[in-house]
Amino acid sequence: MRRIGIVLIALLLTACTSSPAAVRQQPAQPGSLRVDVVASGLEHGWDVGFLPDGKLLVTQRPGRLSLVDGSGAHDVAADLSDVYARGEGGLMGLVVHPDFAQTRRFTMCHTHQEGGRAVDIRLTTWTLSPDERGATRVRDLLTGLPVNPSGRHSGCRPAVAADGALLVGTGDTARASVSQDRHSLGGKVLRIDLNTGAPLPDNPFIASADPNEQRIYTYGHRNVQGVAVRPGTGQVFTAEHGPAFDDEVNLLRAGGNYGWDPSKGDTETSYDESVPMTDTDRFPDAVRPLWTSGDITEAICGAAFLTGRQWGALDGRLAVVALKGQKMLLFGVAGDGTITETTLPREFNDTYGRLRAARTAPDGALYVTTSDGNDDKVLRITPSGT
Secondary structure (H helix, E strand, O other): OEEEEEEEEEEEEOOOOOOOOOEEEOOOEEEEEEEEEEEEEEOOEEEEEEOOOOOEEEEEOOOEEEEEEOOEEEEOEOOOOOEOOOOOOOEEEEEEOOOHHHHOEEEEEEEEEEOOEEEEEEEEEEEEOOOOOEEEEEEEEEEEEOOOOOOOOOEEEEEEOOOOOEEEEEEOOOOOOOOOOOOOOOOEEEEEOOOOOOEOOOOOOOOOOOHHHHOEEEEOOOEEEEEEEOOOOOOEEEEEOOOOOOOEEEEOOOOOEOOOOOOOOOOOOOOOOOOOOOOOOOOOOOOOOOEEOOOOOOOEEEEEEOOOHHHHHHOOOEEEEEOOOOOEEEEEEOOOOOEEEEEEEHHHOOOOOOEEEEEEOOOOOEEEEEOOOOOEEEEEEEEOOO
């Protein structure tokens, strides 16, 4: 157990519809958090899911599933021999089904290989055994997400929306035309039925003859790494990797184009990363980001909302963690989704290394995983004094 004080350095976002990165510094705000290490000895902990009995499921990118309880992390026996772990790909996102108490089901996302060759990225549904020592694959929920054999831009962060839909943030696999191609599932946020993988009847492109396009909720993304559903609203926020600049926090709008197009309107076959993250010259109706990192990249990743009165002034903040930046960002969010301020919990700056997942537990605690590849940890963050 470890108590760590923090100073929240506040940056108030200037009201500016054309330049979301414009900020001005505000005086520091005092505060304190408590950080507990609940598991260690992991390798690239990628995602966290919460079981009704308080235990956690944790995916590790090399292709291992762990159960975390009061005594640490324990391997769950599961046939993950088809996981292709290379670069940014492998065993990635996870969601525990809302009806887990009855079905014991959860869904994971992984790079699938056959004969040592990367075939696709897919979502698979599993059941956890009653003794919690093993898991059995039930079905392939959705196959055919594009893959890069190098693992680049694999994306694949799932989240269950307030209406029960499964939202899945995907990567563009570092291919020029994928993000703007509505016949591809890459560089998108998908919206599908959690039990069948089918597109939902109120999806924005449901009238298309192509099942892939029917599953698309938003497109024009580069590499979505965080998907956060705001409690009490229908709002969904994403955290997305930029190239060497302009990581983005976005508010999703059904059918929206988020403006990433390294193909320059299919005039370039090379992956030209000098283009804007949100190209409003080429796409005047592109959805503008709520926040960007500006001239640098933090490699922002998992995202989750702090929820509960125990958080005090931090209740309702959007927490986003970063890989390259090795930090956490807390965003104040207005009712319409506008970012009002950004604060940096000081103890996360270069303290725990690269931060991958951020998930809010049913009791309101925030869980974060580290992703350095050696003795990675699951951290439990709560307000000091709880």
